[in-house]
Amino acid sequence: MDLLEYQGKQLFARHEIPVPSGIPARTVDEALAAAEQIGYPCVVKAQVKIGGRGKAGGVKVAANATEAREYAEAILGMDIKGFTVYELWIEEASEIEAEYYAAIVFDRSARAALVMLSTQGGMDIEQVSEENPEAIATLHVDPLLGFQPFQARRLAFEAGIPADLIRPIGDFLNRLYATFIAEEAMLVEVNPVIITPDGKVKALDAKVTLDDNALFRHAENAALRDPSDEDPQEQMARDYGLAYVKLDGNIGIFGNGAGLVMSTLDVVTLFGGEPANFLDAGGGAKPEAITRAVEVICSNENVTAVLFNIFGGITRCDDVAAGLIEAFATNPPSVPFVVRLDGTNDVEGRRILAEADLPGVYTASTMNEAAEKIVALAKGESL
Amino acid sequence: MSVLVGTETRLCVSGITGSEGSFHALNNRSYGTNVVSGVTPGKGGQDVEGIPVFNTFHAAVEESGANTAMIFVPPPFAADSILEAADAGIETIIAITEGIPAHDELRVYTQLKRMPGVRLIGPNCPGVLSPGKANVGIIPASFFKEGNVGVMSRSGTLTYQIGNELAQKGFGNSSIVGIGGDPIPGSSFVDVLELFENDDQTELIVMSGEIGGDAEEVAAEYIAEHVTKPVVGYIAGFSAPPGKTMGHAGAIVSGSKGTAAAKTEALEAKGVRVGRTPTQVAEIAVEILGG
Known part of the structure; x- marks a missing residue:
């Protein structure tokens, strides 16, 4: 089961992965109330289970209430690659110093979790992997040992993360792996992971796929199934x-x-x-x-x-x-x-x-x- | 000989007191399989139509000399039951249970690979039938007779379909092995290919694959290097749309990888003939072995 961005972020927050604060909204009025509560500038984000929302006009920064209303009206009901937008996520605007990429995928061929890290965040990662594969550091995790501190360091050094960020990025990857295991995910992907001007690491996006066969022991996640997208x-x-x-x-x-x-x-x-x-x-x-x-x-x-x-x-x-x-x-x-x-x-x-x-x-x-x-x-x- | 199950099999059924477990345990016994015991925690000392039930696999192995386990317990308990069977010294574990969480399968797979001599077939599989010798699982045995074709498959009913097409052309089987439709099968096509290659009774191997993963591509490489017997392939899922799960958790195509066309191409590139329909698989078998 795929989660919407904000559901993924709420899941991350449960595992102490820093995410910008935000409020979901299903109507223009709800969106406006959320924007007022968060303050301006804020980001109005379409919630659909497909990438490329930004390019399609589904992500806008609102400087004031007039803009928040305008964007909410435009994005709700919008069609993005065949997916209708029924929900918005109104989020505090983030200051961005650098954008990275991090993901953990259940690699069935290798029979292990594959952890990926790159400094080329914010872009189409498939394009990066085709044109510049060495820009993505990867390694597999022993399912019985779990993700080790040396693996986090190795990924960070190989990806070319600046020295002062090795430790915070390692912490971030550790928490991402803990989330992957605890929630029994098939994929957790963060693009971008952002570094703020004060050196904080945050997940600015969240793409999470959960194992349907494991939902029986995750009632909270099972409740997220959205019949409207079927x-x-x-x-x-x-x-x-x-x-x-x-x-x-x-x-x-x-x-x-x-x-x-x-x-x-x-x-x-x-x-x-x-x-x-x-x-x-x-x-x-x-x-x-x-x-x-x-x-x-x-x-x-x-x-x-x-x-x-x-x-x-x-x-x-x-x-x-x-x-x-x-x-x-x-x-x-x-x-x-x-x-x-x-x-x-x-x-x-x-x-x-x-x-x-x-x-x-x-x-x-x-x-x-x-x-x-x-x-x-x-x-x-x-x- | 046949592979995995046969006259040496001494079967212990986990979940034997459940309705499915008892039904198939008795079915397997009436086929001629030596069912020596069952395991249901808390029901040790009882029996299912004469088959003694034990509380633990360890007791079952010690008291009944079981060397093969069939796992029939529901998904939340299946991984634990497989690990228990392995810990008790069972060599061949056949897991029928469908719907085991992927992370459980991954842990089990990794642990069993560290235990030399232990082999897991499945989960989410129909089991193994060696016609005339033993049936462990849910394969409808009456459709198959003893012969020289080894069949291995990721899908249950498709196995029956292909086996039936072969039977109508007069072929029997050494063994029919369902490896299961899950993302992390305990044994891969390569593992079973190795068994069939070393089995005297098997003269032709039929491999029935489907979309998703890269098991067939890996098998193609292995066949080219290590298998001297003829192999006929079949791949299901040519008309499956990308990104949709077709019932089996394993049968999902992401992007261009794992498509039926790519798998067929990989096999044909290594000289493996691939039937486009189950009927054609049997026709190719006739061409190779004679009618």
Whole structure:
């Protein structure tokens, strides 16, 4: 789960990482009240989960109340690379002497946390890493030993941090690592880390990604999930406990197991179709999960045909058939279905389906045959 | 022979008194797996249809001679259970549990790498099946028979799909190994490739990968240098949009790295043939081994 900048900063503050003070606001009035409380100049910052806010006009310094109102009005509702701004973060203006970059990422290939530090902060770090990779000092942390003081020193010296800042930057990195571990983050990135004229180190930005699998032991973080930034179908699927990703095509896809569903999307695409979604009902899907899945898939109005591709392991094909019949009984879909059932209790499942003789439901015995049929049906052809 | 599980397996099931744990433990036993014990703290002294339950892995190893563990406990307790099994001297640990926090997996992985002789398969995997010998996990064994194709995969149901395509062409399997779909699998494709390379029964290796990470790219390098047996690849996720998690925590594409196209290219560059559909994987197997 990605956090908004201000949520990341609040998380940092809990771990004693210095951040500028600020107040979140959802309306122009709230923004103005926040600006009055903080004082001027203050910064009006769009809160969206995408980089490049400054260039898009989503970050402005307000010198007085008139400007604060003007900027809040302009930025709220603004579209930044496809993300609508619903929230602002009104922050005290900071004096900046230098801008650095610091990040810790969960490096799955190396099977360790990777700590990065650079004096080239404030810019696009991917560009720095392409054009001038030696400007970024990096090292991996032993997961059982943790981040060591010598590692902080080494990073700081290798990044070319001035001598008088080695210790404060080391402290900063230590706290960042403590945050990464304590909050079970997959990424903590600060760009820029600023040095103020009086030599203080502060996080001027915060990009934090948390591990969804660990949220059960971080109730405070789990509460930060923002339903407003999810697609309505994705939200519905989440409420039902289904793994769903909306795509651009018109063929609804249902399957069990992430790998098989991905493979189904690929095979449908190879046969000339365009999948409308990824939906993994998971292992052991019960009839009610099937009914809900049909509801989620069909609520996407682009869908003109639906493919069920099941290879039963824990999932039983007779349960899938029963669920499909239930779905048709409660809310009959208006689009054709192709159903392929293999694996545990497949014979029984196929028998149940044949007996039910649901309108517009076709069967297939292999994945390729199923893909071929669904592509034809989605184009409006009859079988 | 087969790899990881077989006639020598003496299985202890962690979480055996739970509904899933007991169901699959008994399922594995009825397949012929030697299930010698289970572990549930506080339920030592009980039994599950004749399988003795112990409070600790240490007691299970001492009393029942277990050498293999299957982990079926919920995510908050799974890492601890894996570490307990390893500490008790279990050599092969197969973790079925899905949804273990990434930082837990990282600590477990790092610790187990420091314990020579201990091997973890999974987590978030369907287990290991050596047809005709032993089944440890949730793979529907009735679809597979003994044979000469070794299969390893990051996904459960996709493994069944590919195994079934192979079966329809008349192939059986030495072992089917689900390495799991998580970012930090206990064993990688490379680890299992090494086992299949050294296994007499295996004549062809099928590797079923998916988007995300670099396990397939690393495997391609390893195959070129160390594997003499033919390998057929499959990669799922060609139509996955970048930046979206497709169900498996591991299956996420960031930027240009880890895409299905890049993985296919890396494998083909090392002479590994890659099927574009599960059906094609079986067709390539026929070409290599004969029908």
